[in-house]
Amino acid sequence: MEKTVPRFTRPYDEAALDAAVRDRGAAVLSAAYSPEQCDTFLSQVRAHLAENPEEAEYAANSVLGGFQGDTTSTLHGLVGVIPAAPDMVLQKDLVGCARRVLSPLSDTILLTIAEYMAREPGAFRQELHCDTFSWRHVPAGENPVALTVMAAMGDFTAANGATWVVLDSHGGPPTAPAPDWSEAVQAEMSKGDALLFRADLFHAGGENTTESDVRQIFSMGFQVAWLRQVENGTLSVPPAQAAALQPELQELLGYSNELVLGLYKGGHPRNALKNV
Numbered sequence: 233m234e235k236t237v238p239r240f241t242r243p244y245d246e247a248a249l250d251a252a253v254r255d256r257g258a259a260v261l262s263a264a265y266s267p268e269q270c271d272t273f274l275s276q277v278r279a280h281l282a283e284n285p286e287e288a289e290y291a292a293n294s295v296l297g298g299f300q301g302d303t304t305s306t307l308h309g310l311v312g313v314i315p316a317a318p319d320m321v322l323q324k325d326l327v328g329c330a331r332r333v334l335s336p337l338s339d340t341i342l343l344t345i346a347e348y349m350a351r352e353p354g355a356f357r358q359e360l361h362c363d364t365f366s367w368r369h370v371p372a373g374e375n376p377v378a379l380t381v382m383a384a385m386g387d388f389t390a391a392n393g394a395t396w397v398v399l400d401s402h403g404g405p406p407t408a409p410a411p412d413w414s415e416a417v418q419a420e421m422s423k424g425d426a427l428l429f430r431a432d433l434f435h436a437g438g439e440n441t442t443e444s445d446v447r448q449i450f451s452m453g454f455q456v457a458w459l460r461q462v463e464n465g466t467l468s469v470p471p472a473q474a475a476a477l478q479p480e481l482q483e484l485l486g487y488s489n490e491l492v493l494g495l496y497k498g499g500h501p502r503n504a505l506k507n508v
């Protein structure tokens with residue numbers, strides 16, 4: 233089997249992209265974002281962090297902080313605070329692929345998380361892990377319950393710690409031991425490229441061995457709507473703020489229902505957005 237991550241250029245071949253993500257576990261979408269989008273996003277993140285120094289405190293004490301280490305800065309709940317984030321989340325090729333690949337197990341999907349990560353020089357190589365560990369009681373299967381996106385806001389190189397993935401390592405039981413590192417390949421990417429992978433695929437952030445090259449990541453996830461999200465979307469973006477967003481983003485944040493899950497006063501959660 234080919235060990236490099238399948239790579240797609242525009243116009244993306246949807247059927248081949250879906251098959252790569254579902255069957256091999258991962259794919260790279262070249263130029264998913266334009267360089268201008270990346271620059272705008274990064275300048276807004278910088279401005280937000282400068283104006284809100286308490287964010288660094290949250291990040292340092294975050295539940296995920298220990299795993300990411302103190303050489304990683306993070307900013308969570310991007311949709312509520314970064315003006316460029318709504319359009320970045322709604323990148324139609326990524327959301328479209330997520331809807332199609334998750335459709336065997338759910339009619340609607342949710343945004344699991346939307347965060348910024350900066351993995352600084354000295355960042356260690358993470359353990360190989362799956363992003364499904366919080367849902368470890370969901371039986372493994374052919375179809376994924378969630379997908380993860382790591383989008384490169386600057387180049388991802390071998391030296392600055394481009395994400396490692398183990399193709400074909402998905403679908404095992406939640407207790408499956410991590411594969412051997414010799415099976416892993418690094419997804420080097422240019423600024424604007426996006427790595428899309430099954431959340432049950434083994435992967436890890438790489439070691440940043442550079443002197444000054446901070447690896448900047450826009451990360452998000454999509455999931456079946458009957459599992460609890462990592463970020464609480466309706467607290468991160470409360471009704472008064474969510475009312476102004478596009479309906480698709482409202483849906484992804486959780487102003488939506490899957491059958492009888494997520495109801496508000498017995499009805500559609502978008503009713504919470506009226507008269508706010």
Ligand SMILES: O=C(O)CCC(=O)C(=O)O
Pocket residue numbers: 300351358382393394395396435436437438449
């Ligand atoms: O840094 C990366 O590329 C991957 C990060 C990751 O998998 C994580 O923080 O859980």
